[in-house]
Amino acid sequence: MDAQIDQQMKIKKAHFINSSIKTNIKKDYKFIKEIGAGGFGVVFETEQKSTGIKRAIKAIAKDRVVDKESFKNELLILRKIDHPNILKMYEVYETEKTVYLVTEMCEGGELFYYITKTQHLTEMQAAKIMRQIFTAVAYLHEHKIVHRDLKPENFLLKNKEDESSIKMIDFGLARFFREDEVMTQPNGSLFYIAPEIIKGQYSYEVDYWSLGVILYVMMCGQPPFPGRNPQETIKNIQKGIFTFSKAGFKGAKDLIQKLLVMEPKRRFTAKQAYNHPWVQQQVSHELMNLRLHDDAIKGLEKMINAQQMKKTMLLYLATFIPENEVTSLRQLFVSLDKDGNGMISLDEMIEGLTGFKNMKHKNMDRNFVTQLFKAMDIDQSGQVDYSEFIAAFLVCPQFQNERFIEEQFKRIDQDNSGRISKNELMDIFHTDTISIKDLDIEELIKQADLNKDGEIDYQEFMILLRDRFADQIKH
Known part of the structure; x- marks a missing residue:
């Protein structure tokens, strides 16, 4: 019987994510302070009463959720994914008016602010960050999930002033895809969108373009396709012509040029980017004393x-x-x-x-x-x-x-x-x-x-x- 049980029960991490309907979340968590807010609702820093462990809780007002199917899809994706560089969700609480998502707590803030504050990231710092981002995107695509809104604001530092543990967040625009599927809905953030999104027909390769933009921003401190207004930015993205505003960083430049390719099928994938010599040099350095x-x-x-x-x-x-x-x-x-x-x-x-x-x-x-x-x-x-x-x-x-x-x-x-x-x-x-x-x-x-x-x-x-x-x- 034991062998039969072992064969039948294919247990995954996702099976342990609790969904409690109409449970008072404040019985289990002490709410400490508000740490973020947006159109969706509010994010709180909390403490799990039974363990003292800090958690982040995103409180989402149901009446503000316009697309209910997309929201369900986001929860499904958060349950499914299991990667060290993607925000981990632990529990979901639901009342008549609110959904609470309990996730790991990231105290280092947005990657965007870290880049802005640091101003001049070294190549080693940039490679360390991008290694984590590349593997997270490669993982999503292996599971046929496209993010569609990759940008520095959608990555958090787990700990303050520490780029060794980056977490991808915000799967509001993410969806499952088929290999040959063509998507048409315009999505993403202006400076990071791929040219084919503007054309209105695209696939999962849009994430690779966004990766190229993120790396460019890290190395140059500005987007590769700027504009005085949104229309000019869109025109510059459609042309796909960019120059480097700084000298040096030869390896990073080569990788950027392999990602910011107009023809989607010719772009480097996240796996190829991860295995680029510029990234692998950083991997070797990180694991030197392992x-x-x-x-x-x-x-x-x-x-x-x-x-x-x-x-x-x-x-x-x-x-x-x-x-x-x-x-x-x-x-x-x-x-x-x-x-x-x-x-x-x-x-x-x-x-x-x-x-x-x-x-x-x-x-x-x-x-x-x-x-x-x-x-x-x-x-x-x-x-x-x-x-x-x-x-x-x-x-x-x-x-x-x-x-x-x-x-x-x-x-x-x-x-x-x-x-x-x-x-x-x-x-x-x-x-x-x-x-x-x-x-x-x-x-x-x-x-x-x-x-x-x-x-x-x-x-x-x-x-x-x-x-x-x-x-x-x-x-």
Whole structure:
């Protein structure tokens, strides 16, 4: 039965994003201050009462949402995406008049203001920022999502004065696309729109043009197609002729010229841009001192034979773990994701893990890494997503923060009984796209329920995560 359950339940990070209808959000979150406002509503800095973790909450007035289908589409996209450089959404609360989106808190402000304040970004700083933006866009396009409004205002710095963790935001104009689809609706922000949007027929390649404009703005401090008024700007974009207002930055110039190409099909893709020598030089610099220790690999071995309940709980923890707890793992993920598409393939994992020079692990060969890859690919998609990657390492003691684990246990244990029941476990799967039967949930509980009382207490939960022997518990 266990093997059958493992095959049936293709669990993803998206399944843990809670949607609470008509729940009082102030029971769970303390609202600290307003940090932004717009036509959609207001953004607040808040604190999760159960954990003390800061979150941003976007309060959207339903009567201000003109296009209800587009708004639903935005929520669907936010649930689906799983990338270290795209803003993470945790929960959705809904009342009669308001929708609240709970996301990670970014304290560094807009990339636009960071560029303006810094005035003269070095090439290294620009490459560091663009590497993150390129991989985020490559990831979206792999999942057939076009953003359609890429600009520095739609990227945030996770931390103040720190360009090492950039987050893409605002999917209001984003949509799913088909490879051969032609879009006609005019979208985007004036200085960043591609010439084919002005013509009225375009596809996902408009994002690549916007990437070229963003890079140009970073290096030159102004847009490549300025104008004294919107009409003049549009004419200049349609001509597609630009010059560089500054000398130097040869590598960046070459990449800009490969992105700001009038013919959409001839533009560099985000993946090609990520793999441009100017960007790869920065990747090498960032990962120069990265090490993978034997203890981590020994811990990963536990994933190979892990049951579905253990994988489910690890992925649940990975969905909510604060980013500062897994900084080294994010760097390792970047090092393995050679093509920059925001996912790790089997070939990338084999090449990456067997290539670590300091590894002494006796089993670090193609067969071992293949087994490890299959175990890490929890949703059996053929790729290891970011949260799956983090989940696999949370099996290792050095990445387990007991306070965080206890907080998440209490979060699942809604009635504060000290035990997770069948209904409480069922409640963490917040999605209509996964079919979980009562029998499946019962089987999951059996995999951790050592005293066979039909529920999981905290000690059993920790034994499940830490892989201690079941006979350590005597009842």
